[in-house]
Amino acid sequence: MTVCHPRRVTSPLRFGRFAVDTPVVLAPMAGITNVAFRQLCREQGAGVYVCEMVMTRALVERNPKTLRMIAFADDERPRSLQLYGVDPEVTAAAVRRIVDEDLADHIDMNFGCPVPRVTRKGGGAALPWKRRLFDRIVSEAVRAAAPAGIPVTVKMRIGIDDEHQTYLDAGRIAEEAGAAWVALHGRTAAQRYSGEADWEAIAKLKQELSVPVLGNGDIWEAEDALDMMRQTGCDGVVIGRGCLGRPWLFADLAAAFAGQPRRARPAxxxxxxxxxxxxxxxxxxxxxxxxxxxxxxxxxxxxxxxxxxxxxxxxxxxxxxxxxxxxxxxxxxxxxxxFPETVLGKPRGRTNSPGKVSLPYGWLDDRDSTVVPAGAEMDDSGG
Known part of the structure; x- marks a missing residue:
């Protein structure tokens, strides 16, 4: 009798010394991706599960809430931490602390946040516009993480808006700086979470880079992840709002990437x-x-x-x-x-309207400036 084994759809996602069979990353979400939620998701399937975003300055200054946010379960591997920073020197200091105190195994850099309080200080999705400053931040993080062999990855958006796209330049810069992968949310900061994600941008970035490229945006079901992989050629997917109230989505993703048809439809x-x-x-x-x-x-x-x-x-x-x-x-x-089949494939979480991006005064004038805006480094906890 011939036994038919399911065919894997993808290869393991490799970064630094780590490899995960299911090329899926849980996106950091403020107030969501704490230890409890990550544990629920990890129990469903293999992947990379990232804690809430924390501020570099808050980490350096040992903000008590920040220290709580970067707690990991004893069996979490890799321990993935997302950093937000605007100052290269503060970023380097934060990464050195992570290395010296063994706080994480993987560092993800946030250059995709569209929230006004972040972009008006030049951070998040606004920062890649300053390509030299962006280069310095990623380079400093990679250099500081190197002694411990900690991989540094980058998550970003297409750009500030349609007229100020940055993703191709930023992707090349991140790769040259030593980033282990680049993840792209297929929206601009101006879109926020409205409209549809542009998967074609993910495909273009994949053609430009030799490091793994991960796609993010509008993955509501496991089939969406497979479609994104087929359409863009990306090496993995980043899951955000699609898993809200559905930790079992990661079981569906594990099955889908293993070539298996089963899907969780819990009563x-x-x-x-x-x-x-x-x-x-x-x-x-x-x-x-x-x-x-x-x-x-x-x-x-x-x-x-x-x-x-x-x-x-x-x-x-x-x-x-x-x-x-x-x-x-x-x-x-x-x-x-x-289980209500009618909700399958439907958006979850934030679905806000597009809007003008808040930026520091004169931010768009000089792409090569490395000046850090006054007050850019926030000392609160992040999230």
């Missing part, structure tokens, strides 16, 4: 079990029940999206303060309700 009872476990993990991470359950509230709508749950019960579950209260309300749900 409401299974979803409730995942919700309660998520809340318990948050309580364990916070160390206080009220804070953990309060943190969980924002996840309720994402988990229940599309299920036949009354608005009053949804609202009550999103106002709980104890695990017992959450469990009592959850057990009023119809556990037999099937």
């Amino acid at each position: 409401l009872g299974e979803v409730v079990a995942m919700m309660l476990r998520h809340a318990e993990l948050l309580v364990r991470w916070w160390g206080r029940e009220r804070e953990g359950v309060t943190d969980f509230r924002k996840h309720v709508a994402w988990y229940l999206k599309g299920f036949p749950v009354g608005s009053e019960l949804r609202r009550s579950m999103a106002m709980t303060s104890t695990l017992d209260e959450l469990a009592h309300l959850a057990h009023q749900l119809d556990f037999s309700a099937p």
